[in-house]
Amino acid sequence: MRYGKVAPWLFITPTILGLVFFRIGPIIAAFLASFTSWNVFSPPQWIGTSNYVELFNSGTFWMILRNTLVFSLMYVMGVMVCGLFLAILVNNRLRAITFFRGLYYLPVITSTVAIGVVWSWILSPRFGVLPNVLADLGVHNIPSFLGDSRYALLTLVMVYIWKMSGYHMILFLAGLQNIPEEYYEAAKIDGATRWQSLRHITLPLLSSTTFFIGIIALIQSLQSFDITMAMTEGGPNYASATLSFFTYINAFVHFRMGYASAMSFVLLIIVGVITFINFYARKYWVETVD
Amino acid sequence: MKIYRKIALYVLLLFVGSLTVFPFLWMVATSFKSMGEVFRLPPTFTSSALFTDRMWDNYRTVLDQHNFLRYVLNSVIVAGSAALGQLFTCSLGGFAFARMKFRGKNIVFGTLLATMMIPVEVTIIPEYLLMLKLGWYNTYLPLIVPSMLVGSFGTFLFRGFFENIPSSIEEAAFIDGANPWQMFYRVFFPNAKPVSASLIIIAFMNNWNDLLRPVIYLESNRLYTATMGLMQFKGAYGAQWHLLLAASVVSVIPLIVVYISLQKYFVSGMLTSGSKG
Numbered sequence: 001m002r003y004g005k006v007a008p009w010l011f012i013t014p015t016i017l018g019l020v021f022f023r024i025g026p027i028i029a030a031f032l033a034s035f036t037s038w039n040v041f042s043p044p045q046w047i048g049t050s051n052y053v054e055l056f057n058s059g060t061f062w063m064i065l066r067n068t069l070v071f072s073l074m075y076v077m078g079v080m081v082c083g084l085f086l087a088i089l090v091n092n093r094l095r096a097i098t099f100f101r102g103l104y105y106l107p108v109i110t111s112t113v114a115i116g117v118v119w120s121w122i123l124s125p126r127f128g129v130l131p132n133v134l135a136d137l138g139v140h141n142i143p144s145f146l147g148d149s150r151y152a153l154l155t156l157v158m159v160y161i162w163k164m165s166g167y168h169m170i171l172f173l174a175g176l177q178n179i180p181e182e183y184y185e186a187a188k189i190d191g192a193t194r195w196q197s198l199r200h201i202t203l204p205l206l207s208s209t210t211f212f213i214g215i216i217a218l219i220q221s222l223q224s225f226d227i228t229m230a231m232t233e234g235g236p237n238y239a240s241a242t243l244s245f246f247t248y249i250n251a252f253v254h255f256r257m258g259y260a261s262a263m264s265f266v267l268l269i270i271v272g273v274i275t276f277i278n279f280y281a282r283k284y285w286v287e288t289v290d
Numbered sequence: 291m292k293i294y295r296k297i298a299l300y301v302l303l304l305f306v307g308s309l310t311v312f313p314f315l316w317m318v319a320t321s322f323k324s325m326g327e328v329f330r331l332p333p334t335f336t337s338s339a340l341f342t343d344r345m346w347d348n349y350r351t352v353l354d355q356h357n358f359l360r361y362v363l364n365s366v367i368v369a370g371s372a373a374l375g376q377l378f379t380c381s382l383g384g385f386a387f388a389r390m391k392f393r394g395k396n397i398v399f400g401t402l403l404a405t406m407m408i409p410v411e412v413t414i415i416p417e418y419l420l421m422l423k424l425g426w427y428n429t430y431l432p433l434i435v436p437s438m439l440v441g442s443f444g445t446f447l448f449r450g451f452f453e454n455i456p457s458s459i460e461e462a463a464f465i466d467g468a469n470p471w472q473m474f475y476r477v478f479f480p481n482a483k484p485v486s487a488s489l490i491i492i493a494f495m496n497n498w499n500d501l502l503r504p505v506i507y508l509e510s511n512r513l514y515t516a517t518m519g520l521m522q523f524k525g526a527y528g529a530q531w532h533l534l535l536a537a538s539v540v541s542v543i544p545l546i547v548v549y550i551s552l553q554k555y556f557v558s559g560m561l562t563s564g565s566k567g
Binding site: 002003004005007008009011012014015016017018019021022023024025026027029030033040086089090092094098100102103104106107109110111112113114115117118119121122124126127128129132136162166215219222223225226229230243244247248251252257260261264265267268271272275 | 296299300302303306307309310311313314316317320328329331332333378379382383385386387389390391392395398401402405407408409410411412413414415416417418419420422436438439440441445464470471473474495498499501502505506516517520521524531534535538541542545546549550553554
């Protein structure tokens, strides 16, 4: 207790203030608000579970929930596969390798709005560069990637995977660099192929990193507001809207704070359940060096 | 390494690199085109305006008529204060969690970590109502204060770093009669330069790129951040790609310059945080 009893609390005062006012307080408030009808301009009215009833009876909500799951699943798998591929690629000891690491990380630091603008332009029907290249390659009936309700969500995921793979590359790279070199040398002496080394050394020893990345990617995908806002604004007809975007629309466009809070709580429960399952499943599929 | 394998790897690296770089090049290329050239088929890479007086026309429009310089400056102010604030909060918190013993420490730290998982969409509605009550709507405070006070990631980063400093240094300073603040400010903090740099850069980047809070809280055009300005510009000039892409270039250049000059801190910061996970 050499620091005394008061000093520690003074040191964490800002953190405590932040936790109380911007994390725990709002969670409790959002939970209570989800049982009210509240449009900001007049005081909230307690309406019991009506918001949840309305939510579960709304066709749009189920469609958006489906969109959210599709988006998250594809995003998580996409960034994990691409991130691991990039990490293995830049884990080679080569000249100028740090240059490539930095290059692949560039889309991560660029704002999602700017990324959204340039990709909207690249994909834009008729004058965009990608439809033109595809037409030159002989592809017929090229869809409007962002304007067609069958492809809008898919296109958003692809662009977001393109943007974020570099982030997951760095996390995987950290994991790869923690694997002792001797394991590979021993495998090589035993005549293992590169593929066998990857399959039997890299992947098992990387499993705790993979677990961590899975959770991070999941949370990122559930908060994918920016990319939707920047590229499609949820359209056409909510075909590319996810739960986080739909919450925003209800709260800050329609000013239905209670209804939006109920929605955000559904989002929170999804995050909670998946995180819980993942932590529970962890002991079955994560292996450690020792 | 065999030469063939080396060549194959470089080919692969360059191929992936071109996928990464192409949208950026296309952004810059389009930003120099005129309206007519944007809609010419087939699309060309270069603009006829390059190296003529008309070369900077789009940029002139964006900077003079649409005040993008102001937006960029606003972003510097917002992201800069939030990053410095986070450095203060996270280094203090990280120090307390790493070196001090106090009752309830594990509960507070556990809460900090657990709430990291919570999507911003859940907390943003009550936060918005709080900001309205405080009269902070249409100011920078809602963009700075929440991000400054809850830096779970940064606190985690500093805690990890401070835990690994040998306690012999601490002992010596205690014998010299250092108080807790001096211990932090004179002994520990000066050692944490790489962590501080990483945190500042990551926090700066996150706040620079944030879209949700500017969209919700900023009403006056003169307060817009670069991302918000670009978003609004997109809504107003949707089909004028030449101007829109010039505006995009203006809004991303400052961050890319910071990134290139401080690149080693970015990657090493991410590596440290990644391996701690």
